[in-house]
Amino acid sequence: MLVAEHDDPHALRSPAPELLERENSEGDRAARGHRPRVEDDRVAPALHGPFAVLDLARLHGLRLVEDCAHAIETRWNGTPAGLIGDVGCFSFYVTKNVAAAEGGMLLTREPELAARAKTLSLHGLTADAWSRFADQGYRHYQVVEPGFKYNLTDVHAAIALHQLARVEANHARRAAIWARYQAAFAGLPVRRPLEPERGTVRGCHLYTLLVDDAAPRSRDDVLAALAEWKIGAGVHYTALHTHPYYARALGHEPGDFPNALEIGERTFSIPLSPKLTDEDVEDVVAAVCDALS
Numbered sequence: 001m002l003v004a005e006h007d008d009p010h011a012l013r014s015p016a017p018e019l020l021e022r023e024n025s026e027g028d029r030a031a032r033g034h035r036p037r038v039e040d041d042r043v044a045p046a047l048h049g050p051f052a053v054l055d056l057a058r059l060h061g062l063r064l065v066e067d068c069a070h071a072i073e074t075r076w077n078g079t080p081a082g083l084i085g086d087v088g089c090f091s092f093y094v095t096k097n098v099a100a101a102e103g104g105m106l107l108t109r110e111p112e113l114a115a116r117a118k119t120l121s122l123h124g125l126t127a128d129a130w131s132r133f134a135d136q137g138y139r140h141y142q143v144v145e146p147g148f149k150y151n152l153t154d155v156h157a158a159i160a161l162h163q164l165a166r167v168e169a170n171h172a173r174r175a176a177i178w179a180r181y182q183a184a185f186a187g188l189p190v191r192r193p194l195e196p197e198r199g200t201v202r203g204c205h206l207y208t209l210l211v212d213d214a215a216p217r218s219r220d221d222v223l224a225a226l227a228e229w230k231i232g233a234g235v236h237y238t239a240l241h242t243h244p245y246y247a248r249a250l251g252h253e254p255g256d257f258p259n260a261l262e263i264g265e266r267t268f269s270i271p272l273s274p275k276l277t278d279e280d281v282e283d284v285v286a287a288v289c290d291a292l293s
């Protein structure tokens, strides 16, 4: 685990008022300063974005851990993902925009939290192997609490550090490819990603399309057609509740979550690597247009 301490002066903000306004339009809600309440069933944190979730967490003395696994480039209302809550967790798994093969990064403004995460990530020890066997000679260490074996190896960390330096250049290239796709697929029977809200920077991790009913092929037939063009495509994701284990363990029927089901059946993702050449991008565009025309 790589623990980055961040003392960005960005104060933690209250929820974006215009977002809360949309849901909390009644006078009494305005009177309480747009503060969401958990007993208010019309306040659904996911609808309001992370700042409202943060407000809820503060109200109830809870810690907010952000899962920003593949959002290292993302900013929401000016604040980078990972700095909105108390702790941000990023993934450096091989499919991510920063890919160190495995592992990830934990970001926090709180030095005590960072120190504790570091200790917990390696058996609850006061010193890691690197500092136990330093050039100055052996240093004693202690187990101060029961920990885990969740450390990022030094080899993986070395790979990740070099990739961190390329995040912005890679993001610019992904964004350019994204813009080309958005323009190229405007007339096809697909739903394209929405444009980001003002003040928001999108990570551009996956470019996904949703196949419309009016399309000449089903999603799976589109995947097969792309394979014939030798274009790698993916599905992000099949609805979780339709996987056999979750369906069995939790007793879910496919129709229990109709939106997740619909997206899972219609979605496909196309290549979005910064390594794609302009020619590669045009090959992808030609294949997708052919599959959907």
Ligand SMILES: Cc1ncc(COP(=O)(O)O)c(C=O)c1O
Pocket (backbone or CB within 6 Å): 067, 068, 069, 070, 090, 091, 092, 093, 103, 104
């Ligand atoms: C939102 C989100 N959280 C967590 C993960 C898991 O990350 P890791 O493979 O590093 O455990 C993923 C992986 O795709 C993800 O998309």
